[in-house]
Amino acid sequence: MSKLVFIGVLAFVLLSCKCKKEVVQKGDSSQTTLVDNVQTDESKVNNQEQTSVVEYNANTRGYFLKLVFSNNKLMFTNERDSNELKAVQLDKSQLDELNSMLGSINVDGLATLKDPTQKRFYDGAAIANLKITKNGKEYSTVDFDHGNPPLAIENFVSKLVSYTK
CATH class of the missing domain: 3.30.1560 (Mago nashi protein)
Known part of the structure; x- marks a missing residue:
């Protein structure tokens, strides 16, 4: 029984850590996209x-x-x-x-x-x-x-x- 509880807790911890990592990665990519869009628009105007x-x-x-x-x-x-x-x-x-x-x-x-x-x-x-x-x-x-x-x-x-x- 204790092995089963241990595996369940371990799975929960691993899955919850993965979710947080995905949120951080999505936040970083959206910030990068905002800067890239500004630079892309600027390069079109000032070739x-x-x-x-x-x-x-x-x-x-x-x-x-x-x-x-x-x-x-x-x-x-x-x-x-x-x-x-x-x-x-x-x-x-x-x-x-x-x-x-x-x-x-x-x-x-x-x-x-x-x-x-x-x-x-x-x-x-x-x-x-x-x-x-x-x-x-x-x-x-x-x-x-x-x-x-x-x-x-x-x-x-x-x-x-x-x-x-």
């Missing part, structure tokens, strides 16, 4: 130009901001668990300015930028970072204080954030 996706995140316990600039569209959300991004209407001059600023950023040097302040260490500022995906390769900054980015990306980040207010 000969370099493609870029910019993601800016800033968060702390009581604050959250996620910005995505891709395909000449700026979208953002202030809701931590939301996948729905609100679109920001930008005119041609604003888009040209953002694209010009983006083009002047040395993406290879993003990881070496120095954060000017460390207020985020004691909850004095939200933790922020910038990630640029260009031609399939990701370039990221170190974490920095929201509202006080490294000097090399300060104008670009400030301009992006200003459109969400």
